[in-house]
Amino acid sequence: MTDLAKFRKLTEIMHKDMDLDRRMYCILTCATAGHAFGFSRAFLLLVNEKTNVLEGKMGVGPTSQEDAESIWSRMSMEDKSLEELLTEYDKMLDIQSMPLYSLVKKFHIPLSEENELLVRCLKEKQAFKVTTASQDKRVSKEFAELLGVEEFVCIPLVVENEAIGVLLADNRYSWRSISEDDIHSLSFFVQHMAVAIKEARLYQRLSENQKKLREMEKELHRAGTLISLGEVAAHLAHEIRNPLVTIGGFARSIYKIAEGNVNEPQIIEKLIKRAKTIIIEIERLESLLSETLDFVHTSKPVFQLKDLNEVVEEISDLIEEELKSKNIKLLCYLSPLPYIRIDEDQIKQVLFNLIQNAIDSMPQGGKLHIKTEREKDFVKMEVTDTGQGIPADIKDEIFSPFFTTKTHGSGLGLSIVKHIAEQHGGRVKLKSRENKETSFIVYLPVPISEN
Amino acid sequence: MYELLVVENEESLRKLYQEELEEEGYGVVCVSSAKEALDKIREGHFHLVVLDIKMPGMDGLELLGKMLGEERKIPVIINSAYPRYKSDFMSWAAEAFIVKSSNLGELKDTIKKVLTKYYPDENKV
Numbered sequence: 004m005t006d007l008a009k010f011r012k013l014t015e016i017m018h019k020d021m022d023l024d025r026r027m028y029c030i031l032t033c034a035t036a037g038h039a040f041g042f043s044r045a046f047l048l049l050v051n052e053k054t055n056v057l058e059g060k061m062g063v064g065p066t067s068q069e070d071a072e073s074i075w076s077r078m079s080m081e082d083k084s085l086e087e088l089l090t091e092y093d094k095m096l097d098i099q100s101m102p103l104y105s106l107v108k109k110f111h112i113p114l115s116e117e118n119e120l121l122v123r124c125l126k127e128k129q130a131f132k133v134t135t136a137s138q139d140k141r142v143s144k145e146f147a148e149l150l151g152v153e154e155f156v157c158i159p160l161v162v163e164n165e166a167i168g169v170l171l172a173d174n175r176y177s178w179r180s181i182s183e184d185d186i187h188s189l190s191f192f193v194q195h196m197a198v199a200i201k202e203a204r205l206y207q208r209l210s211e212n213q214k215k216l217r218e219m220e221k222e223l224h225r226a227g228t229l230i231s232l233g234e235v236a237a238h239l240a241h242e243i244r245n246p247l248v249t250i251g252g253f254a255r256s257i258y259k260i261a262e263g264n265v266n267e268p269q270i271i272e273k274l275i276k277r278a279k280t281i282i283i284e285i286e287r288l289e290s291l292l293s294e295t296l297d298f299v300h301t302s303k304p305v306f307q308l309k310d311l312n313e314v315v316e317e318i319s320d321l322i323e324e325e326l327k328s329k330n331i332k333l334l335c336y337l338s339p340l341p342y343i344r345i346d347e348d349q350i351k352q353v354l355f356n357l358i359q360n361a362i363d364s365m366p367q368g369g370k371l372h373i374k375t376e377r378e379k380d381f382v383k384m385e386v387t388d389t390g391q392g393i394p395a396d397i398k399d400e401i402f403s404p405f406f407t408t409k410t411h412g413s414g415l416g417l418s419i420v421k422h423i424a425e426q427h428g429g430r431v432k433l434k435s436r437e438n439k440e441t442s443f444i445v446y447l448p449v450p451i452s453e454n
Numbered sequence: 455m456y457e458l459l460v461v462e463n464e465e466s467l468r469k470l471y472q473e474e475l476e477e478e479g480y481g482v483v484c485v486s487s488a489k490e491a492l493d494k495i496r497e498g499h500f501h502l503v504v505l506d507i508k509m510p511g512m513d514g515l516e517l518l519g520k521m522l523g524e525e526r527k528i529p530v531i532i533n534s535a536y537p538r539y540k541s542d543f544m545s546w547a548a549e550a551f552i553v554k555s556s557n558l559g560e561l562k563d564t565i566k567k568v569l570t571k572y573y574p575d576e577n578k579v
Binding site for chain 2: 240244245246249253282286289
């Protein structure tokens with residue numbers, strides 16, 4: 004690549020947008036295009052700073068000799084310019100559909116493996132050429148086998164004295180040997196493109212953070228509706244209580260007056276009976292209100308160390324009959340679990356709500372799976388039904404208070420589930436395939452002492 | 455005769471308390487706001503205040519705070535629909551806390567108890 008104008012053109016195309024995959028594709032296409040560097044295959048590996056692993060990101064090139072030959076004959080006929088080649092990328096759906104993707108994903112080299120050539124390439128910020136990979140002590144057997152060639156070159160992507168990744172290129176299908184000139188010009192190119200990759204990576208990270216922020220915002224908004232729900236309930240309860248106290252109070256005084264008056268026994272008796280009924284009903288309402296107010300305001304869980312499986316078993320015993328009558332088969336898969344800190348009543352409520360939803364989604368019957376297992380620092384409880392599934396467009400909404408797809412029901416069930424899970428330091432996940440199944444997965448943390 | 459001041463913003467509840475407490479032999483004055491209550495308290499002849507908390511304008515707890523600054527201490531019984539106010543530290547300044555109920559038994563008993571405790575030498579009922 005001596006043509007500076009071509010180089011400039013490429014830089015221009017490359018900077019058209021900030022997409023990391025597109026930029027990687029640009030570089031790899033140049034490395035493999037016949038009228039640029041003309042390597043058979045080229046791969047980009049980037050350092051994952053969180054895990055300190057050099058990870059394969061993308062590869063461009065044929066997957067077999069036949070593939071290579073057909074591509075080359077087509078290419079020489081079509082004689083596509085670089086720009087045209089790059090527009091092919093924009094037609095591609097995602098990088099996972101690229102032919103070399105499955106191979107690329109296997110490149111996974113921890114930076115701690117200091118003897119591995121690619122790690123040295125990174126650390127020493129120096130290009131290496133290997134001519135006989137199977138004999139070369141610098142190349143691990145696994146890596147040589149993965150690549151399947153004897154000769155290849157690796158060039159570090161260095162930005163501001165920091166190596167962010169490695170470009171790997173070989174001539175697997177042309178069998179042309181790699182010259183010093185090839186390496187030199189490719190290095191020059193890679194050096195200039197490294198900045199573009201770093202920039203795109205930063206941008207990608209920024210976008211991810213932004214996405215997270217937006218999700219958090221949504222979450223907060225949802226929490227906001229939950230609080231206002233509490234306020235509404237409290238207000239309602241207060242509004243109802245005062246009239247209740249008055250009605251009940253006067254009913255009592257009627258009762259007292261009538262009770263003491265024995266002039267017309269029959270009428271008095273009727274009065275007493277009625278007043279008594281009023282009093283009893285009102286007492287019932289009052290205690291209901293107290294419970295509601297208590298739930299709204301003091302729904303702080305009371306935690307106790309408990310085996311979640313016991314709770315599941317207790318509930319499944321309770322619902323067995325109902326499920327049978329609705330032609331639903333219950334299947335429990337309970338793995339041994341560590342004790343976790345739960346409010347038993349609240350977790351029962353969670354299970355109950357999830358099971359109720361599952362039942363409602365299978366009016367024709369079906370299967371209900373309840374599965375528990377440990378997953379790292381969490382105990383996982385999964386309730387799966389074989390019902391109609393949840394359409395993707397309402398997945399975000401189903402945890403919001405008052406949201407419901409049923410003709411009956413308050414629309415509070417799942418928001419309560421979520422609320423309780425969060426109060427336990429856990430969370431709820433939804434997996435659903437339309438017309439197939441729906442799983443709600445509740446994660447509850449294992450206390451540190453049990454870890 | 456003991457004089458009670460009932461602070462309650464609901465009119466029908468005032469009627470109820472008026473009737474029921476007069477029947478118990480107390481002199482009863484009902485007011486509908488904390489502000490009115492403060493004026494009445496400053497007139498200075500009440501033995502006990504029955505106080506609602508949630509009221510428009512100045513609420514019961516604020517009134518309780520103002521009463522603490524008054525020279526003459528009058529015992530207060532909080533009568534609220536909200537059990538949670540019980541944990542509000544201002545509520546500690548009250549002599550007793552009861553949750554509003556159509557059964558006035560608890561209120562009446564508490565009134566009696568507080569009066570006997572505060573005015574042991576008087577025997578007025």
